[in-house]
Amino acid sequence: MNKQNKEPLVHIVKRGAMPWYKAWAIRGIALVAALLLCAVITTVCTGLDPVKVYDTMIQGNFGSERKIWILLQNIAILLCISLAVTPAFKMKFWNIGAEGQVLAGGLAAAACMICLADKLSPAMLIVVICAAGVIGGAIWGFIPAFFKAKWNTNETLFTLMMNYVAMQLVAYFTIVWEVPKGSGKIGIINQSTELGWLPQIGDYKYLLNVLVVVAITVFVYIYMNYSKHGYELSVVGESERTARYVGIKVDRVIMRTMLLSGAICGVAGVLLVSGTDHTITTTISDGRGFTAVMVSWLAKFNPITMIFTSFLLVFMDRGAGEISTVFSLNQSFADILCGVIIFFIIGCEFFISYKLSFRKSEKADKTEAGEQSDADEKKEVKEDV
Numbered sequence: 001m002n003k004q005n006k007e008p009l010v011h012i013v014k015r016g017a018m019p020w021y022k023a024w025a026i027r028g029i030a031l032v033a034a035l036l037l038c039a040v041i042t043t044v045c046t047g048l049d050p051v052k053v054y055d056t057m058i059q060g061n062f063g064s065e066r067k068i069w070i071l072l073q074n075i076a077i078l079l080c081i082s083l084a085v086t087p088a089f090k091m092k093f094w095n096i097g098a099e100g101q102v103l104a105g106g107l108a109a110a111a112c113m114i115c116l117a118d119k120l121s122p123a124m125l126i127v128v129i130c131a132a133g134v135i136g137g138a139i140w141g142f143i144p145a146f147f148k149a150k151w152n153t154n155e156t157l158f159t160l161m162m163n164y165v166a167m168q169l170v171a172y173f174t175i176v177w178e179v180p181k182g183s184g185k186i187g188i189i190n191q192s193t194e195l196g197w198l199p200q201i202g203d204y205k206y207l208l209n210v211l212v213v214v215a216i217t218v219f220v221y222i223y224m225n226y227s228k229h230g231y232e233l234s235v236v237g238e239s240e241r242t243a244r245y246v247g248i249k250v251d252r253v254i255m256r257t258m259l260l261s262g263a264i265c266g267v268a269g270v271l272l273v274s275g276t277d278h279t280i281t282t283t284i285s286d287g288r289g290f291t292a293v294m295v296s297w298l299a300k301f302n303p304i305t306m307i308f309t310s311f312l313l314v315f316m317d318r319g320a321g322e323i324s325t326v327f328s329l330n331q332s333f334a335d336i337l338c339g340v341i342i343f344f345i346i347g348c349e350f351f352i353s354y355k356l357s358f359r360k361s362e363k364a365d366k367t368e369a370g371e372q373s374d375a376d377e378k379k380e381v382k383e384d385v
Contacts, residue, residue: 010358011356011357012354012355012356013354013355013356014354015354023352026352027348029348030345030347031341033344034341034343034345038340041340045333056326056327057316057322058319060326061322067318069204069206070206072210074318075307075311075314076209076210076213078291078292078295079306079310080213080267081098081264081265081285082292083216084262084268086220086296086301086303086306087220087223087233087257087260088257088258088261089293089297090224090301091233091236091253092236092237093145093155093257093258094155094159095155095261096156096289097144097162097163098265098292099166099288099290100140100163100166100289101166101261101265101269102266102289103163103167103170104136104169104262104269105133105136105262105267106270107136107166107173107280109129109270109274110173110177110189110273111132111173112125113129113196116128116196117190117195118195125196126198126199126274133267133270135266137262137265137266138259138263139262140162140166140262141258141262141263144158144162144258145255145259149251167282173280174186174280174282189273189278190278197278198274208275209276212267217303217304217307221303229256233253236248236250236253236254294309294342294346295310313342316338317338321334
């Protein structure tokens with residue numbers, strides 16, 4: 001007995017280009033739906049007024065001038081690392097090693113602060129620290145790129161493993177440089193002399209970091225959209241075979257792009273070690289290397305849009321911490337609320353890129369076929385007349 005093959009009930013169909021206002025409308029609806037669901041969860045699980053909870057999240061980010069500057073600093077560092085991984089992602093080189101590249105740049109900066117503080121003038125020391133941090137990050141990014149270009153190694157695993165190597169290097173030198181001995185930590189480097197500390201602009205501790213990241217954002221946007229190198233990495237990302245056919249040296253593009261990604265991560269390491277924390281630890285990047293993947297993907301590799309996605313994720317993280325403190329809630333509950341909101345935001349991207357197409361019933365198909373037949377007959381009559 002022959003079985004009749006039936007068309008699936010639902011098809012997932014890729015959409016054409018959607019107008020920007022419709023895409024943002026879908027994102028807005030997703031955000032409102034997420035907030036409503038979080039309000040229900042909050043009321044049912046804790047009995048708290050969800051409006052007060054959301055107000056607390058806002059106050060945790062904008063409640064004082066100091067909180068606003070900390071928010072800007074966190075956005076700047078996350079955005080810097082996100083900008084670093086974006087050129088590689090655009091090329092479809094999955095650089096999961098930003099965490100290690102930041103640590104490599106930070107370790108190089110810390111080494112200069114500790115070993116060269118009494119050997120160079122303050123201005124020259126700052127220059128050397130910045131150069132060492134950039135070079136350290138660039139080298140850490142170049143290593144997996146070289147192996148990928150020469151022997152086609154798996155860049156995802158390679159860059160991921162490099163994170164752990166960098167962490168162990170930092171852990172080793174933490175013991176070498178620990179102060180006091182036996183404490184297991186370096187402490188504030190050059191606390192009495194402040195040698196190697198990046199200069200502060202006026203009374204604003206974090207302003208320099210913000211300005212540096214703004215400059216990097218403009219540079220990456222121009223580099224990716226208006227430079228020859230940006231065009232080449234886009235072509236490589238679309239098709240390596242096409243890139244080779246048109247004369248692009250793919251191996252060179254891979255290594256050059258990862259040098260750039262690692263260098264920008266090195267800048268983030270310098271900003272953290274020499275600019276704000278003035279020390280080095282294995283957790284100094286605080287997982288931002290992995291969060292940067294989400295920031296870059298949500299922004300569809302657009303450096304300008306990354307400003308908003310970075311703000312969203314930092315806002316949620318700091319707001320969650322404020323909720324836990326003010327209402328004496330378990331941090332896990334605040335993380336649940338953040339997770340729900342982020343889930344909705346990520347999920348809405350599906351409906352921006354795809355749509356659901358349902359199978360028509362046989363009756364509808366016959367009706368449609370009849371209407372089409374009638375239309376064809378009328379057209380033939382008109383042509384005869």
